[in-house]
């Protein structure tokens with residue numbers, strides 16, 4: 001029996017800074033800024049402050065898809081927010097997102113800058129602004145919004161639940177791993193059943209619902225999250241695999257995955273993106289520097 005089995009919660013919880021886990025250094029029970037620092041800003045109408053986690057990738061994929069459709073107004077500067085270093089707690093970042101989480105966007109294309117936080121809100125803002133990737137007929141729109149919001153409610157069980165306890169917690173505890181593996185597999189089965197009759201999540205068209213769901217569930221079955229593909233037996237979700245592989249091949253997805261990425265293979269990392277040519281030049285600079 002471990003010490004954890006015997007834990008009796010006190011009457012009032014207090015902050016134990018030494019409670020461990022991968023993100024212990026930045027986790028805290030209070031909101032607000034920890035330090036004064038303005039955000040950088042570039043020349044494009046859209047300023048993105050992010051990191052290439054699944055939540056960040058949703059937005060960079062959307063922006064790259066819009067640019068692939070020649071929407072020049074979707075040109076963006078992508079600034080790096082290193083969440084393990086606490087950049088999300090700067091006064092500038094908290095000013096555009098009081099919740100201190102990436103991704104966050106500032107849209108400067110109108111009279112006054114508009115701040116948008118929460119990846120779902122950002123996807124919707126961009127979809128409506130450019131009239132893309134969100135069906136306009138009432139039934140199609142409702143289906144697309146349903147699945148987009150499904151992702152926002154479901155992925156915390158995958159990331160904050162399963163991923164946290166399977167990959168990041170300081171010890172392996174059977175109860176939470178069991179509980180969240182079960183829920184994650186149930187969610188994969190939900191997707192698998194839908195995708196048995198549809199090419200994309202909402203039907204024949206690729207939408208913001210795919211962009212929201214793919215970075216989590218698509219990348220999970222492709223073996224990119226938590227080294228958990230075998231544990232979750234992901235190949236049994238054949239329709240999810242087929243859908244994940246198809247989306248993975250899209251050039252905009254391949255570009256979007258690189259933006260604000262600071263881990264993994266060097267050719268996959270583009271720390272900041274300020275110009276379409278950065279994908280070639282900056283990545284090559286990095287490879288040269290590594291030699």
Ligand SMILES: N[C@@H](CCC(=O)N[C@@H](CS)C(=O)NCC(=O)O)C(=O)O
Nearest residue numbers: 053055083100101102103118119120
């Ligand atoms: N519901 C939010 C979740 C965003 C989120 O959890 N972001 C994480 C990275 S994936 C973050 O910034 N974490 C920093 C922190 O918790 O301090 C969204 O969809 O945008």
